[in-house]
Amino acid sequence: MTEPPVGRRERKKAATRQAIADAALQLFLERGYDQVSIRDIADAADVSTTTVFKHFTGKEALVFDREQDRESEVIAAVRQRAAGQSILDALRQHVLDTWLPITAHPRMAEFTNLVDTTPTLRSYAERMWTRHTDSLGAAIADELGVDHDDLSCVALARFILEIPALARGRQDRRAAVDAIFDILTQGWQPPTRSSAPASS
Numbered sequence: 001m002t003e004p005p006v007g008r009r010e011r012k013k014a015a016t017r018q019a020i021a022d023a024a025l026q027l028f029l030e031r032g033y034d035q036v037s038i039r040d041i042a043d044a045a046d047v048s049t050t051t052v053f054k055h056f057t058g059k060e061a062l063v064f065d066r067e068q069d070r071e072s073e074v075i076a077a078v079r080q081r082a083a084g085q086s087i088l089d090a091l092r093q094h095v096l097d098t099w100l101p102i103t104a105h106p107r108m109a110e111f112t113n114l115v116d117t118t119p120t121l122r123s124y125a126e127r128m129w130t131r132h133t134d135s136l137g138a139a140i141a142d143e144l145g146v147d148h149d150d151l152s153c154v155a156l157a158r159f160i161l162e163i164p165a166l167a168r169g170r171q172d173r174r175a176a177v178d179a180i181f182d183i184l185t186q187g188w189q190p191p192t193r194s195s196a197p198a199s200s
Helices: 005-033 039-046 049-057 059-063 067-079 086-104 108-116 117-144 152-168 171-188
Strands: none
Touching: 005 039, 005 059, 005 067, 039 059, 049 152, 049 171, 059 117, 067 086, 067 117, 086 108, 086 117, 086 152, 108 117, 117 152, 152 171
């Protein structure tokens, strides 16, 4: 059975978008963000600059090309969770299934360094995280039937969004994710100090 043309068109558009994003990231990592132009990216991806702007609003969006999808996915994890599943359990599973593998990507350290050392990208990332916090907090609030500016919902959203960054530097990332969610679920408890070795 022949696949509808719309499906092929959408796949082609998605492939072009991904090729542009991949070319841009490669150039940014090799040369530095400020040393790469839209023309450079278009040439590397073998497309026109017009095509680049059809898919992305600007250079910053090329760096964070999947963030809109990830925002939608985390909100869906809350709104479309299984019957009887708590919001925290749904978000825990979402982080383990989707965000945890991202922190293990072999080029994640390079990407993080690119963002951290480029003021334009740091500023863009901060605005993006604020938007994500607002939208996730609103989704949580809707599920609980409270106002969107409810502080507990906003704070929970912010904590959830920080988990990949907190877990990234840990030897056992999965255990770190679970430990953070345990704190959110059960409340913070002061860590137990290890006993000092007995002197001889």
